[in-house]
Amino acid sequence: MSDARFCDFDALRPPVSPNWALAAPGAGDDKGGRRLIASPVYGDPPAAVIAALATILAAQPRTQVQATDDDGQALEAVARSALLRFTDRISARAAPLPDGGTGLWLYSRAATGYWDMGVNPRRVGDLLAALADRLDRR
Helix, strand or coil, rough: CCCCCCHHHHHCCCCCCCCCCECCCCCCCCCCCCCCEEEECCCCCCHHHHHHHHHHHHHHEEEEEEEEECCCEEEEEECCCCCCEEEEEEEEEECCCCCCCCCEEEEEEEEECCCCHHHHHHHHHHHHHHHHHCCCCC
């Protein structure tokens, strides 16, 4: 994906700061930090996974989907905290997996600051749970 508005998951290197969370197919354990999360394999096509995620995000307070790519397989969103309006960026990409099904890469991170008080790992976990209620998992 060459559009600069979207996260390049192929080149992604999470920061050393603990203010992010990443779900990906086959993600390993980050030694108890709960910032790397294995995402399920979905039976739905990539565009359906992203559409469901966009619907879930749009229903959340202070969260706005800013862009989806032309194929409907990636999105970018912003969430703001209630009290101080801190900004978190949310990026997602869904793609067919070699063994079948659709994989989801979901990255949530603070736009500023060092610590997120666990907000991003909780957000990623909550989004995956909401998707599980809506989509066919293999």
